[in-house]
Amino acid sequence: MEWLGLLNYAVFMAIFIGIYAILALGLNIQWGLTGLFNAGIAGFFAVGAYTSAILTGPAVEGRLGGFELPVAVGWIGAMVMAGLIAWPIGKITLRFRSDYLAVATIGVAEIIRLVAKSEDWLTNSARGLNNLPRPFGDLDYLFSQLAYLGLVLFCLALVYLLVEHQFRSPWGRMMRAIRDNETAAASLGKDIAFRRLQAFLFGACLMGLGGALLAHFNRSITPEGIDPMITTFLIWIMLILGGSGNNRGAILGAAVVWIIWSMTEFATDQLPTEMAIQAKYIRAFLIGLMLQLVLRFRPEGLLPEDPTRAGRKTGGGGS
Amino acid sequence: MDLLSFLNFYLVPGIVLGSIYALGAIGITLVFGVLRFAHLAHGDMATMGAFLVLALVAGTGMNPWLALPFAMIATAGIAVGLHWLFYEHLRRRSAILTVIASLGVALMLRAIVQVVWGVDSLTYVGGIVRPESYFGIRIKDREFWTLAATVVLVVALMLFLGYTRWGKAMRAMSDNPDLAQLSGIDTRLTTILTWTIIGLLGAAAGFFLGINTELKSLMGWYMLLPMFAAAILGGVGRVEGAVLGGMIIGIAEECSVIFLPSEYKSALAFAVLLIMLALRPTGLLRGKVL
Numbered sequence: 001m002e003w004l005g006l007l008n009y010a011v012f013m014a015i016f017i018g019i020y021a022i023l024a025l026g027l028n029i030q031w032g033l034t035g036l037f038n039a040g041i042a043g044f045f046a047v048g049a050y051t052s053a054i055l056t057g058p059a060v061e062g063r064l065g066g067f068e069l070p071v072a073v074g075w076i077g078a079m080v081m082a083g084l085i086a087w088p089i090g091k092i093t094l095r096f097r098s099d100y101l102a103v104a105t106i107g108v109a110e111i112i113r114l115v116a117k118s119e120d121w122l123t124n125s126a127r128g129l130n131n132l133p134r135p136f137g138d139l140d141y142l143f144s145q146l147a148y149l150g151l152v153l154f155c156l157a158l159v160y161l162l163v164e165h166q167f168r169s170p171w172g173r174m175m176r177a178i179r180d181n182e183t184a185a186a187s188l189g190k191d192i193a194f195r196r197l198q199a200f201l202f203g204a205c206l207m208g209l210g211g212a213l214l215a216h217f218n219r220s221i222t223p224e225g226i227d228p229m230i231t232t233f234l235i236w237i238m239l240i241l242g243g244s245g246n247n248r249g250a251i252l253g254a255a256v257v258w259i260i261w262s263m264t265e266f267a268t269d270q271l272p273t274e275m276a277i278q279a280k281y282i283r284a285f286l287i288g289l290m291l292q293l294v295l296r297f298r299p300e301g302l303l304p305e306d307p308t309r310a311g312r313k314t315g316g317g318g319s
Numbered sequence: 320m321d322l323l324s325f326l327n328f329y330l331v332p333g334i335v336l337g338s339i340y341a342l343g344a345i346g347i348t349l350v351f352g353v354l355r356f357a358h359l360a361h362g363d364m365a366t367m368g369a370f371l372v373l374a375l376v377a378g379t380g381m382n383p384w385l386a387l388p389f390a391m392i393a394t395a396g397i398a399v400g401l402h403w404l405f406y407e408h409l410r411r412r413s414a415i416l417t418v419i420a421s422l423g424v425a426l427m428l429r430a431i432v433q434v435v436w437g438v439d440s441l442t443y444v445g446g447i448v449r450p451e452s453y454f455g456i457r458i459k460d461r462e463f464w465t466l467a468a469t470v471v472l473v474v475a476l477m478l479f480l481g482y483t484r485w486g487k488a489m490r491a492m493s494d495n496p497d498l499a500q501l502s503g504i505d506t507r508l509t510t511i512l513t514w515t516i517i518g519l520l521g522a523a524a525g526f527f528l529g530i531n532t533e534l535k536s537l538m539g540w541y542m543l544l545p546m547f548a549a550a551i552l553g554g555v556g557r558v559e560g561a562v563l564g565g566m567i568i569g570i571a572e573e574c575s576v577i578f579l580p581s582e583y584k585s586a587l588a589f590a591v592l593l594i595m596l597a598l599r600p601t602g603l604l605r606g607k608v609l
Contacts, residue, residue, distance in 0.1 A: 037415050039359065039422055092597045097609040098415045099357035100596060102422075103547045106359070107589040110544060118582050229426055236419070278434050285430035291423040292405050295416060 011145045018152035021254035024238045026206030032245035034199040035179040037098040042228040043109030048078035048208025049215035053129040082208025083201045090200040116223040128222025243301030337569025338469035342524035344549035344561035346517040352493040352556025359421045363428040366539030368394040368522025369529035383443040391522040398518030432536045441534040465527045545588040554606025
């Protein structure tokens with residue numbers, strides 16, 4: 001049954017790639033289109049995961065939850081909550097250069113990690129929230145996986161169409177104008193801070209959705225499952241390697257980086273156990289190095305942003 | 320709670336922590352002011368400095384305080400090397416790319432520490448240190464030396480910036496980089512000098528944190544938020560502002576355990592950061608806003 005194992009593995013990988021692609025598209029709105037540096041992606045991801053888990057999970061004595069709402073409601077809740085957390089942060093920091101946003105988002109991710117780790121009544125601390133409902137979870141293993149993959153791909157397609165539409169709309173053109181020349185855009189009467197806030201919230205909502213998708217796939221969410229630096233970093237490399245400002249590039253980057261990342265795990269699994277712990281950190285070092293190499297040698301990514309295409313397809317203006 | 324126990328349990332540790340944050344925040348504020356970006360690897364650079372002292376102590380058996388100057392020089396070398404390898408080639412492009420690169424550097428530095436020294440907590444010297452009592456105020460030797468060394472380093476830096484040729488060049492670059500270059504200041508050398516100072520002070524901050532608490536691979540990363548909060552609270556680009564901000568954050572964090580669960584200590588720095596950005600982004604001493 002070798003092929004069945006391979007198929008299982010391929011489906012498993014595809015689900016992860018789909019979820020990461022949604023996260024990378026969220027970042028593409030923030031960074032690719034608007035030039036905002038969100039260094040706390042893992043925070044918004046975690047908010048989405050925990051929100052959906054609390055809304056849909058089973059009741060447990062002494063803990064918030066037990067609403068057992070439909071999963072779809074949980075996912076919408078995840079997006080709303082991630083946006084609500086992003087709002088005050090963006091409101092305060094987006095008047096300034098993105099350096100401040102970077103620091104503030106690191107802070108948010110840190111506080112969220114602390115809450116997830118220490119609040120029994122809300123997140124069950126280190127044990128995390130378990131026994132979450134999973135759509136199509138009652139089917140046989142392979143069919144259940146395939147059905148979940150279908151669901152993830154459906155979400156990804158919706159997100160892609162939505163983001164792509166925004167990229168090509170006059171709104172998208174305005175965001176690029178703000179990104180490329182803030183002073184000129186401001187002199188044309190654009191409200192820079194407000195427009196950036198829109199993009200930041202939009203991206204944060206998608207990150208929340210990504211978190212919720214992962215939580216229901218695993219049927220659980222624990223603080224261990226979200227290493228802030230690694231998660232945030234993987235998504236950044238996916239987008240920059242794939243091509244900032246290009247939505248197909250973001251999806252391609254998610255696939256390439258996730259496959260490489262999983263391969264390195266295969267490689268390090270071959271090592272003797274006493275080196276296995278160190279290997280984990282060597283992998284972290286390598287993704288840091290990979291980011292530096294991409295920034296240095298291929299800053300435009302595999303599929304670079306194509307401003308002519310984005311401008312022509314909008315129909316209006318013709319800039 | 321009487322005055323003496325407030326002093327002993329909250330104020331003295333607060334001042335010690337504050338001087339550690341102050342040294343760290345000076346580095347943040349110098350990069351922000353002179354080089355004009357948020358250096359997210361600053362905390363992990365401090366970690367590296369702290370572990371280099373440990374390597375010297377373990378390798379040669381020397382006193383950690385004697386090893387500190389060597390580790391500071393080595394960390395300064397690392398800082399200049401990082402600039403050459405990862406930051407310099409981005410200087411003509413959007414400044415935010417350098418910030419992204421610095422987050423990658425933070426991850427790399429941390430990974431090196433984790434591979435070489437592991438993830439468990441370590442100390443320079445074993446055993447329990449008894450505090451000395453001065454009129455009822457108890458101060459440990461290492462706390463005293465931390466404060467003394469901080470004062471020496473800050474005064475030396477202020478004198479350097481105020482009265483030497485290169486110090487003036489740094490201040491000129493901080494005020495207006497184009498004008499500085501036009502007036503014949505070698506901005507490349509000034510940048511390298513800035514990184515040297517940042518490395519020296521960063522290693523000192525990491526060592527003081529390590530000797531007063533313990534060495535952990537994430538110690539510097541967790542200092543990043545308080546250091547940034549201190550730099551912004553004091554006013555970006557202002558060295559005396561960073562010292563003031565560091566002291567306020569350090570004392571406030573130690574006092575916050577009176578009313579906040581201790582695991583949320585770092586939330587305090589975050590709150591200060593957001594409140595300052597919302598109400599007075601120039602900071603207490605009128606710094607820059609990028």
